[in-house]
Amino acid sequence: MAERKEIKPGSNILKLVAQSAASKSNHVHVISRGNKWIVRRNKASRALRIFNTIDEAIENATLYVNTGKAVFAVVHDRNGMVTEKITA
Amino acid sequence: MSFERSVFINCPFDDNYRHLLQPLLFSILYLGFEPKIASTISSGNIRVQEIKKLIKDSQYSIHDISRCKPLFAGDMPRFNMPFELGLDIGCQTYGSRKLNDKKCLILETEKYHYQKVISDISGQDIKEHDDNPQKLISQVREWFIGLLNMRLPGVEMIFAQYNDFTFDIIQDLAVEGFSQKERDSLSTTEFIMLAKEWILNIDI
Numbered sequence: 001m002a003e004r005k006e007i008k009p010g011s012n013i014l015k016l017v018a019q020s021a022a023s024k025s026n027h028v029h030v031i032s033r034g035n036k037w038i039v040r041r042n043k044a045s046r047a048l049r050i051f052n053t054i055d056e057a058i059e060n061a062t063l064y065v066n067t068g069k070a071v072f073a074v075v076h077d078r079n080g081m082v083t084e085k086i087t088a
Numbered sequence: 089m090s091f092e093r094s095v096f097i098n099c100p101f102d103d104n105y106r107h108l109l110q111p112l113l114f115s116i117l118y119l120g121f122e123p124k125i126a127s128t129i130s131s132g133n134i135r136v137q138e139i140k141k142l143i144k145d146s147q148y149s150i151h152d153i154s155r156c157k158p159l160f161a162g163d164m165p166r167f168n169m170p171f172e173l174g175l176d177i178g179c180q181t182y183g184s185r186k187l188n189d190k191k192c193l194i195l196e197t198e199k200y201h202y203q204k205v206i207s208d209i210s211g212q213d214i215k216e217h218d219d220n221p222q223k224l225i226s227q228v229r230e231w232f233i234g235l236l237n238m239r240l241p242g243v244e245m246i247f248a249q250y251n252d253f254t255f256d257i258i259q260d261l262a263v264e265g266f267s268q269k270e271r272d273s274l275s276t277t278e279f280i281m282l283a284k285e286w287i288l289n290i291d292i
Contacts, residue, residue, distance in 0.1 A: 076251045
């Protein structure tokens with residue numbers, strides 16, 4: 001049976017829909033972890049791969065996109081800010 | 089929000105500190121606490137009253153004194169952060185019994201830099217963040233663990249969630265019609281509201 005989630009008065013429906021779509025979409029992130037760079041799936045707790053440089057991590061994330069294993073990839077800088085979105 | 093969950097934040101609110109402020113606020117919310125910040129638009133007298141109330145209403149405080157230096161060559165150093173730190177320590181010392189339980193974490197960029205500028209605070213919890221968001225999250229997390237004696241999510245998890253948030257929020261705000269300029273210049277209050285809502289809906 002489908003689960004129903006109550007939307008409280010004042011909730012921004014557009015935002016909830018966008019958030020829900022983002023959380024379910026199949027994409028990967030390139031993010032900094034200490035001195036390394038990782039590729040991880042959206043909302044995943046573990047890294048798919050760990051790299052020494054951001055360029056290596058971006059290359060790997062691009063491979064996920066080009067082979068259809070991810071719809072797109074999001075690259076973040078060391079501060080967590082989005083710098084690039086890679087699509088097929 | 090209760091006294092026991094409130095964290096007074098004393099730090100700069102300018103663009104040069106944004107890369108540390110936003111992960112700091114996000115981490116505090118993610119760990120289940122409520123950051124308390126003073127409005128930056130109130131007039132001097134009202135602002136001091138507001139800060140005193142926020143300090144009194146918060147069991148925890150985080151003071152970043154790494155920016156107690158002039159913004160530009162020839163400017164005067166900034167004294168707001170040490171002033172508010174002094175108010176907080178005074179509140180702990182001279183306040184009611186409940187306020188004696190207040191705890192504060194002092195952050196700076198480099199280890200022992202404080203000894204050059206404000207040596208009277210030695211003996212407090214002083215940690216360096218190296219201007220690195222992950223190091224800052226780690227210091228804040230470890231400080232809370234030491235105080236609360238409980239397990240908390242790891243730094244990697246918190247920072248990964250923060251990265252997810254920064255992407256999701258760009259998309260969400262674009263859907264709502266926010267321009268790139270508006271998205272880049274979100275006020276601190278707005279950032280807190282968005283982060284709080286995102287964390288609340290994390291399992292949707």
